[in-house]
Amino acid sequence: MxxxxxxxxxxxxxxxxxxxxxxxxxxxxARADVKLPAIFSDHMVLQRDQKDRVWGWAEPGEDVTVRILDQSKTAKAGADGKWQVVLDPIPTGGPYELVVQGKNTITFKDxxxxxxxxxxxxxxxxxxxxxxxxxxxxxxxxxxxxxxxxxxxxxxxxxxxxxxxxxxxxxxxxxxxxxxxxxxxxxxxxxxxxxxxxxxxxxxxxxxxxxxxxxRERLAADPKYKDLLAAWEEREKNYPVAKKAFETYQAEAAKAKAEGKPEPKKVENPDGLMHGNHRPxxxxxxxxxxxxxxxxxxxxxxxxxxxxxxxxxxxxxxxxxxxxxxxxxxxxxxxxxxxxxxxxxxxxxxxxxxxxxxxxxxxxxxxxxxxxxxxxxxxxxxxxxxxxxxxxxxxxxxxxxxxxxxYGVGVACQSPTYKSMEKKDGKVVLTFDHVAGGFRPFDVAAPRGFTIAGADRKFVKAEAKVVGPDKIEVWSSSVAEPASVRYAWADNPVCNLYSGVGLPTTPFRTDDWPGVTVNNTR
Structure with a gap:
């Protein structure tokens, strides 16, 4: 590691x-022939407007030359057989040929x-x-x-x-x-x-x-992930026992099938965990x-x-x-x-x-x-x-x-985002950034998806209306002194607030009260 x-x-x-x-x-x-990884192949695209790295393997000490257009770059393979060159920026377009030559020659086309x-x-x-x-x-x-x-x-x-x-x-x-x-x-x-x-x-x-x-080393260097890694270390320590249990289950299941008996209780293969998509x-x-x-x-x-x-x-x-x-x-x-x-x-x-x-x-x-x-x-x-x-x-x-x-194209990209709030007469006026073209509620005239709470932190559905190109007023008759407003704060919220160019408003809350996942670390 x-x-x-x-x-x-x-x-x-x-x-x-x-x-x-x-x-x-x-x-x-050591390698008798020059070889490159699969990321280099026919039909590849090289990033324009920058220097691009090309690398691979060859016999230790072997000179490897890479050519494209009028460029020629040479490197010597190290003791471990690895080599690399850095190409100068290549003009946009093509098709070109990239030729890699050592004791053998590889030509990438198109x-x-x-x-x-x-x-x-x-x-x-x-x-x-x-x-x-x-x-x-x-x-x-x-x-x-x-x-x-x-x-x-x-x-x-x-x-x-x-x-x-x-x-x-x-x-x-x-x-x-x-x-x-x-x-x-x-x-x-x-x-x-x-x-x-x-x-x-x-x-x-x-x-x-x-x-x-x-x-994994980057996670291990940060104490925030101590519990997460500890849980995985425990699974890894138990892997031999879990693997043996799985093998025993396989043998017993095969025997039960051959004898026409009920299959034993299933045991999962721990290989899926060790070689899967969650292990750090x-x-x-x-x-x-x-x-x-x-x-x-x-x-x-x-x-x-x-x-x-x-x-x-x-x-x-x-x-x-x-x-x-x-x-x-x-x-x-x-x-x-x-x-x-x-x-x-x-x-x-x-x-x-x-x-x-x-x-x-x-x-x-x-x-x-x-x-x-x-x-x-x-x-x-x-x-x-x-x-x-x-x-x-x-x-x-x-x-x-x-x-x-x-790429400098003049299009809106960011959804409306919460900026600030002002309390006045039992209501809250919210101000937003990135409201290209002003707010446009979808389907009905009034914005939907807002909730409001007082100091008791009990949220209720709120009424809302657009009061400016970048402002929404929110209130509820059951909350006399608002402390927080939330928008689209649910797994599957009912909400309808868009910018004028059709980008949905970013879900947000104005409070920082501890959430349900605050202590979950593993």
Whole structure:
């Protein structure tokens, strides 16, 4: 395992990545032929307007030359067989050929230079185009040869990996159906708006916990995660016993079947836990690490459901993950845009506590980091389905952030956000930022979704009205002296407040009273 001091030292050209990969057994100490990881293949997109790193393995001491256009870069493989070169910026467009030559020659064809984005998270990012709305229309229309797609397979491990099985493919009706729907719709909007090649790297894993995407050493260095790691250490210590119990169950079940007797009580295979998507560091090592260092513009992220029960912890964990990725990529504070949790579960008749509302709040608080953005989708979820099918809307709201913040396109991107409150005559006037075009309640004239409470902290449904382009007045006849107002504070809130350009208002609360997940740490 790496020490945290090593992690903090991971600076260009990804010095610590070389250290990390030295620990893996997937690469031999010597190679007769030059080889590159799967992130480099025919049809790949290299990130334009920046220097791009190319790396691989060869025989120790072997000279390796990389050529593209009029560039030629040479490196010597180290004692461990690893080499890398850094290419100068390549003109937008293509196709080009990238030639890598040592004792053997590899030629990558149909290489483009454009915009590359990581598409990461859990099942709502992993959900493919074939499962989204209007898939029967979207798939045959997906004829975008300058959009390129690659998916990293799910692999959970504590051992750092340096490669995976996969390859870049041009976007077509034959390739798009199984690709991330949010990723595709995001990338398609960028391509249609910018007119440049787009590369999308899908490394999502359904049901994943945020801590699985973070190097375990980084978590261990912070006392906030002591309880979380202690729980996992206990599971790991008990693994041999659990494995033996599972093997015994298998043998007894096979014997019972052969003898026509009832099957014994089922015992779960602990391998799923050890190699799954919740164990700290598992996905970082097995899925993300093989892509770190490849030139990107930024990342989009759709995750949080698996951490909703520890929402207060997510306030620190999610920013830690983003900062760690940025440090390891050694590209500075690259753009990082995420999707806030959609509405889900049954609608409740009265106000109450909500773990999902607290997770949404933690996501919004992460906007304190530079070059971040949040796509609010409180309006396009489905109470009965944790995987809403409207992924077109999600992709477009993410694309607004990238287009506005990274590409200079004059579109609104941020949902209205709470700014301040003023109490007057038993009512509260709320002021908001980012209300492009003024407020527009949907369906009915009055805003819905507000609740209000006095000092007793007992929330009731509130009445509300728009009193200015950026102001909402809120009150209730049963609360004479308001202390707090909340909006869309529920798993599946009934709410209808949009900006003039159709972006839903960000769920919020004006109080900081302890929530139901405040003490949940494992």
């Amino acid at each position: 790496l020490r945290d001091s090593q992690l903090h030292g991971w600076r260009g050209p990804i010095r610590g990545l070389v250290v990390a990969l030295a620990a893996t057994a997937t690469v031999g100490s 290489v483009l230079s454009g915009e590359v984005w990581i598409c990461s998270g859990q099942s709502n990012m992993q959900m493919h185009v074939g499962g989204s709305d209007d898939a029967d229309l979207e798939i045959p229309a997906a004829k975008y040869p300058q959009i390129r797609l690659i998916t990293v397979p799910n692999r959970g491990t504590q051992e750092p990996q340096n490669d995976f099985h996969g390859k870049w493919q041009p976007c077509s009706p034959e390739t798009v159906g199984g690709f991330s729907a949010v990723g595709y719709f995001f990338g398609r909007q960028l391509h249609e708006t910018l007119g440049v090649p787009i590369g999308l790297i899908n490394d999502s894993w359904g049901g994943s916990a945020c801590e699985a995407w973070v190097p 560091g598992n996905i970082f090592n097995g899925v993300l690490l093989p892509t770190i260092g490849y030139g990107i513009r930024g990342a989009i992220w759709y995750q949080g459901e698996s951490n909703a029960g520890r929402a207060y912890q997510y306030r620190d964990l999610f920013p830690l993950m983003i900062q760690t990725w940025r440090e390891l990529w050694a590209q500075g504070d690259f753009p990082f845009y995420w999707v806030q949790l959609a509405d889900f579960y049954d609608e409740k008749p009265e106000p109450g506590d909500s773990t999902w509302a607290e997770l949404r709040e933690a996501q919004t608080m992460t906007l304190k980091l530079p070059k971040t953005g949040e796509a609010v989708i409180i309006d396009i979820g489905e109470g009965k389905d944790i995987h809403p099918r409207n992924k077109q809307g999600v992709g477009k709201r993410l694309a607004r952030w990238a287009l506005a913040r990274d």
